[in-house]
Amino acid sequence: MIYQGFAYIYDHLMEDAPYDDWITLIEKAIIAYHPDVRKILDVGCGTGAITLRLAEKQFDVTGVDISEDMLTVAQSKLADNHVQSTFLLQDMRELTGFDNAFDLVTICCDSLNYLENEADIQSTFSRVYTQLAAGGLFIFDVHSVYKITDIFPNEFFAEQDEDISYIWKSYCGEHQNSIEHDMTFFVNQDDYYVRYDELHYQRTYSVEQYSAWLEAASFEILRICGDFDFNQTPTSTTERVFFVARKK
Structure with a gap:
């Protein structure tokens, strides 16, 4: 990544x-x-x-x-x-x-x-x-395998403030003991927001x-x-x- x-x-x-x-x-x-x-x-x-x-x-x-x-x-x-x-x-x-x-x-x-x-x-x-x-x-x-399979799946995080806002969703990946983190960020730059999209893959x-x-x-x-x-x-x-x- x-x-x-x-x-x-x-x-x-x-x-x-x-x-x-x-x-x-x-x-x-x-x-x-x-x-x-x-x-x-x-x-x-x-x-x-x-x-x-x-x-x-x-x-x-x-x-x-x-x-x-x-x-x-x-x-x-x-x-x-x-x-x-x-x-x-x-x-x-x-x-x-x-x-x-x-x-x-x-x-x-x-x-x-x-x-x-x-x-x-x-x-x-x-x-x-x-x-x-x-x-x-x-x-x-x-x-650990436990964290990837039991903690991360279907987790949802969100935060909103003046500088950075984001939405972070995690769901099971294609392979065994893997997870994908789908993240969207809105970053305040000179009074307008720039959007960044990231997809992160982890496997254990x-x-x-x-x-x-x-x-x-x-x-x-x-x-x-x-x-x-x-x-x-x-x-x-x-x-x-x-x-x-x-x-x-």
Whole structure:
């Protein structure tokens, strides 16, 4: 999924997202499994919310995203906060060309769920493995099957204010454990409203399937936890699943 006009209103829609909880979980994983982490590759970085927070903690962070518009917003955000980072336009399925290996690769905010099929995920895991230094960590999160099949379908969200109004509908996708988000936005620009339409597709798989793909890519699975709780094993009603793996 390549965000277009959506990139410029994404932060408004996500202003209540628990980004600090992502950082807390990442830091716990670093302390537990690789205290020497310095270089981080933030894949699917979007508008840089996670990248910014990691850079503020003095990590050397490179952000990668498939959307040029998202990266433009991210660069502006870090500049406004007087924080430096490198941003590159790349597809997570084709990560390549980095000069040095990374200590940690992250794919946060369910970005992995935007990949369309199993081959895409397997390719991404393989590429991540290649970019990591020996013993490097790979941390990512995904929507659970429960969230995709029981929470999202037929959800309807709407908001109206002076700057941005939107209608957001979610319904089951064509494939098993997939969801489509149909969104219409009206953005106030110089006293008239511009309409943007976006259709976003997400797909997930079982914990067992993600684990099998990680192991096939030669990762060692260190921890699987749920809903931002580093010590919580995922349950049947967990909505977000986190994986921590290490390059063998």
